[in-house]
Amino acid sequence: MSESAYRPLSNDDAIAIARDITDLFDSNDNLLCEEIGDGNLNFVFRVYSVPEQGVPTKSIIIKQALPYAKVVGESWPLSLDRARIEHEALTIQGRLVPDLVPQVYAYHKDMAYTIMEDLSDHTIMRKGLIEGNQYAAFADHISRFLANTLFYTSDLGMNQQDKKRQVERFINPDLCKITEDLIFDDPYTVSDNNNINPAIMDEHEKLCQDASLHVEVMLLREKFLTQSQALLHGDLHTGSIFITEASTKVIDPEFAYYGPMGFDIGAVFANLLLNAASHEHWTKDHSKRDAKRDYLIQTIKEIWNLFHDRFLQLWHSNGVDRLSFNPAYQEIYMKRVLQDAAGYAGCKVIRRVVGLSHVADIDTIADAAAKERAERLALAIGTAMVKRNREIQHIDELIDICQSAFKGVHTS
Amino acid sequence: MSESAYRPLSNDDAIAIARDITDLFDSNDNLLCEEIGDGNLNFVFRVYSVPEQGVPTKSIIIKQALPYAKVVGESWPLSLDRARIEHEALTIQGRLVPDLVPQVYAYHKDMAYTIMEDLSDHTIMRKGLIEGNQYAAFADHISRFLANTLFYTSDLGMNQQDKKRQVERFINPDLCKITEDLIFDDPYTVSDNNNINPAIMDEHEKLCQDASLHVEVMLLREKFLTQSQALLHGDLHTGSIFITEASTKVIDPEFAYYGPMGFDIGAVFANLLLNAASHEHWTKDHSKRDAKRDYLIQTIKEIWNLFHDRFLQLWHSNGVDRLSFNPAYQEIYMKRVLQDAAGYAGCKVIRRVVGLSHVADIDTIADAAAKERAERLALAIGTAMVKRNREIQHIDELIDICQSAFKGVHTS
Numbered sequence: 001m002s003e004s005a006y007r008p009l010s011n012d013d014a015i016a017i018a019r020d021i022t023d024l025f026d027s028n029d030n031l032l033c034e035e036i037g038d039g040n041l042n043f044v045f046r047v048y049s050v051p052e053q054g055v056p057t058k059s060i061i062i063k064q065a066l067p068y069a070k071v072v073g074e075s076w077p078l079s080l081d082r083a084r085i086e087h088e089a090l091t092i093q094g095r096l097v098p099d100l101v102p103q104v105y106a107y108h109k110d111m112a113y114t115i116m117e118d119l120s121d122h123t124i125m126r127k128g129l130i131e132g133n134q135y136a137a138f139a140d141h142i143s144r145f146l147a148n149t150l151f152y153t154s155d156l157g158m159n160q161q162d163k164k165r166q167v168e169r170f171i172n173p174d175l176c177k178i179t180e181d182l183i184f185d186d187p188y189t190v191s192d193n194n195n196i197n198p199a200i201m202d203e204h205e206k207l208c209q210d211a212s213l214h215v216e217v218m219l220l221r222e223k224f225l226t227q228s229q230a231l232l233h234g235d236l237h238t239g240s241i242f243i244t245e246a247s248t249k250v251i252d253p254e255f256a257y258y259g260p261m262g263f264d265i266g267a268v269f270a271n272l273l274l275n276a277a278s279h280e281h282w283t284k285d286h287s288k289r290d291a292k293r294d295y296l297i298q299t300i301k302e303i304w305n306l307f308h309d310r311f312l313q314l315w316h317s318n319g320v321d322r323l324s325f326n327p328a329y330q331e332i333y334m335k336r337v338l339q340d341a342a343g344y345a346g347c348k349v350i351r352r353v354v355g356l357s358h359v360a361d362i363d364t365i366a367d368a369a370a371k372e373r374a375e376r377l378a379l380a381i382g383t384a385m386v387k388r389n390r391e392i393q394h395i396d397e398l399i400d401i402c403q404s405a406f407k408g409v410h411t412s
Numbered sequence: 413m414s415e416s417a418y419r420p421l422s423n424d425d426a427i428a429i430a431r432d433i434t435d436l437f438d439s440n441d442n443l444l445c446e447e448i449g450d451g452n453l454n455f456v457f458r459v460y461s462v463p464e465q466g467v468p469t470k471s472i473i474i475k476q477a478l479p480y481a482k483v484v485g486e487s488w489p490l491s492l493d494r495a496r497i498e499h500e501a502l503t504i505q506g507r508l509v510p511d512l513v514p515q516v517y518a519y520h521k522d523m524a525y526t527i528m529e530d531l532s533d534h535t536i537m538r539k540g541l542i543e544g545n546q547y548a549a550f551a552d553h554i555s556r557f558l559a560n561t562l563f564y565t566s567d568l569g570m571n572q573q574d575k576k577r578q579v580e581r582f583i584n585p586d587l588c589k590i591t592e593d594l595i596f597d598d599p600y601t602v603s604d605n606n607n608i609n610p611a612i613m614d615e616h617e618k619l620c621q622d623a624s625l626h627v628e629v630m631l632l633r634e635k636f637l638t639q640s641q642a643l644l645h646g647d648l649h650t651g652s653i654f655i656t657e658a659s660t661k662v663i664d665p666e667f668a669y670y671g672p673m674g675f676d677i678g679a680v681f682a683n684l685l686l687n688a689a690s691h692e693h694w695t696k697d698h699s700k701r702d703a704k705r706d707y708l709i710q711t712i713k714e715i716w717n718l719f720h721d722r723f724l725q726l727w728h729s730n731g732v733d734r735l736s737f738n739p740a741y742q743e744i745y746m747k748r749v750l751q752d753a754a755g756y757a758g759c760k761v762i763r764r765v766v767g768l769s770h771v772a773d774i775d776t777i778a779d780a781a782a783k784e785r786a787e788r789l790a791l792a793i794g795t796a797m798v799k800r801n802r803e804i805q806h807i808d809e810l811i812d813i814c815q816s817a818f819k820g821v822h823t824s
Contacts, residue, residue: 161585161589164584171576215738222745228640328627
């Protein structure tokens, strides 16, 4: 890659590119641009036309990778190759679940940007959940996203030699390193990268000293490091999901790589569980708290059941692996994916409480005592999921682990 | 790769290259060349000087990949990229176990050849075992080959981001496909690729119908397809090992790729077991048969124990993964490698009896009844190893499985 041809875009550049490349805008459209990214890893330019008499605004997004990551004030170099990876992942997802990802209009390799559909009419799902919204179509949508993207990129759903070439294109060391450090390492040790509420330092000490927890984290990390099972999104939290009542769009697959399917499924579970834990802020109305939780827990169960049935349906109808249609093998396969999902969900819950990057669901709880309760609750769920992941035989057992954690915190 | 620059070498080409590239030969040496390969996948030229008064012969090997594979009379295209892979694997092995692989003098990418040390003073180990030789240093040597090459190319022994780039360089779809078909597929189905002694058709029918065997084969195949644990030799049978009393040299790593460690270890076990099964040819002197078997079984046990101790020793002294020094994790890790070794050994034994490519150990048994007994015995061992691989907790259990199979055949 000739990275020398790279330079960060200005707002004016973004407008010029938008006018040039897409046929969305007319030459006499009055275009404006705002940079709406968080500026840590990427620029995100929204270019839009000023609405005129009767003509509504038209808009696109230009996402450009920056050659460094800015975290806790520091910056470290980060390969621009992740823009290629994100674009290739979006393209593959766009083929498999066209209605569930933003449409891609163009991609510029040297400048490391992708032009895509603007989803400003959607809400970031994390924000929606914090506001108390429920999304009836979400379980259906996300289970289809998971089943289709994971099945069709695995050895079950695509030619096994083509898959090896695809694995090669998604070797993603820089972004995997972020996951390896922030999810599987820092939370279990004393690290400058951690960000821990002083009120729960006792919990972090427990995380650091629990050798049987560490064994499970190591086994999950080993799978993350070595199992090229399917092309993952790689960062499928509720901040990577745009949503409305009727529509779900998964964005930002720059962490895409070949890994264990349970890692993506677990990410969704973890972020629903973090929101469930955050409802400790209902300090007076416990029935509201419990209703929110029930909705989230039911959603997790529904996602798994829909994913499970869809994945098996695809396996039966479109499986390319003649040898794989053995019911006992399929049962083991699906059980392992469930166990992995539980384990990775637990790791992700834990890291969002004590690691570098928290979630607004919990961090924005104003009442300090409620926030502390939410954090302890999240850690109880996360720890139990990690420690017991290899025992789980059925989604109901995963649900039971969560329910017990909710009860345990309220009775202890 | 500019494959257009490629052409198959003639003997004269080989002599010219040898004279040109190496400083081994003097300009006035009288050089001769013979092509000693089996001609299925590669040319193997041996270039040597005619010995003159007091000057012994000097020699080198030039191995050139052919752009096709010739098997059962047919030919199918095969990427020349495997010559690069073989050369890179030899280079890495040469760094890790310099005394256990041939020395490499040069490599030509476009012409797909590697110039290396001539090992004509060694014997192919399979031939040596068939002749009844025992190699006292072998367990020590091969366990060091396995421990060093597997440890230092895994996430335990090398930087985990560099390892991902190394995985990328060893994506090897063409050669993996051969393994996937011939080891994990054909033996369990009716296939033109199979080569089955008509006397044991009943055994093959059993292999085709045993659903619980198929589950284990599928799980082992899944690991082969998805687990990038370490850089494997990929074809570590006794025909890929040159040996003397004092020296062991592992050759031909063109199947090298990132896979489960147990695959290489199991290949060694399988070929010792195939030789053990072949001793049915001692139809009169059972004590000789049993002595040969005991030696081979003890060698397997010794290889595992030495490998296990060396690998853990490397882990403790040179492990780069700060998080991995958890004794319970290490125990699970080593147990899984043993289980994989048992499972892959079983698959490899089975395929050498009913699959395309047999071993001379059994195929050269002159007495038809003894040969049939040897084949049935090998299948009994292979099937038991595959079916029970996930139960095995200790090398003694693996040894027991073999001993029971030996006894079972002789009492039934």
